[in-house]
Amino acid sequence: MSHIVLAIGTAAITASGCVWYLPAIADLQAGEDRPRSARTAAAACVTWWACLALAGGLLLAVPAWQPAAQIALAGLVAGVLLRVRAHLQSRLEQREEAVRWALIDPSPAPLPVRPSPRALLGWLLVGLAIASLGAASILLAGGGPLAPRLAAAAGSAVAVSTAFLLIGLGNARRHRI
Template identity: 75%
Template sequence: MHHTVLAIGTAAVTASGCVWYLPAIADLQAGDDRPRSARTAAAACVLWWAALAMAGGLLLVVPGWEPAARLALAGLVAGVILRIRAHRQRRAELREDGLRWAMLDAGPAPRVPRPGRGPGARTLLGWLLVGLAVSSLGAVSILLSGGGPLAPRLATAAGSAAVVCAAFLLIGVGDVRRHHS
């Protein structure tokens, strides 16, 4: 596949991702009006999409696809690290809120029962299936790309598939927690 086609496809995916990164940019611009965990999660989202956009631009400039793939993977890994940090910050914020409620002697903060096997499980399954599809396509494209011995390509395909699948799983867990709790 020609690099221009990959760059156009990446631009189309990045443009359609505006439903995620535009609200994230708004959260970042809100500053202290948003909790620290929300701002960190928004920074992860913007980082993911910015890395993908830059990788698409790199596909137009550099003759090989490897630098663009490395840039996209670096953005994905950095975004996952930020997402984990946001999760830890959120847990700390919830503990702090619990302590504040206890200091008011109003009892513990109200707990919402966890959803059963309802819409949350279906949402998580949907994210996981999309992650499996994307990671499988990426792995197959790496394997079919040629260029060198099979063992390094196989290792790269397996590693990138695992990272992409884990990223989609983390996004799905965050989505379920945000919308179903």
């Protein structure tokens, strides 16, 4: 497949992702008006999309596809790490808020709701399917020795599966499924 086709596809995906990264940019610009966890989650979102846009530009500028894939993978890993940090910050903020409310109303706190196993399984299956397709495309792309392609395929599959699992956990908790 031509790099131009991949770059156009990446540009289309990045343009359609504005429903996520534009509100995230607004959260970042709001500064201290937003909780720290929301700003960190917004930074994760902007990182994901900015690296994808940069990868699309690299597909046009560089003849090899590997630098674009490395930038996209680096953005995914950085975004996942930021998202995990945002989750930890959110839990800390919730505990602090619970302490404040406990001072006002000393009634017992409700038990935490556990995420639905079916919802998590759905997110994990979708993540595994996408990770498998990505790993297969890396292996079938050819060019070069097999060992680096196997490492890249395994690494990307683990990263994508982990990202979908974390997104599924966050979604299940947020919607209290």
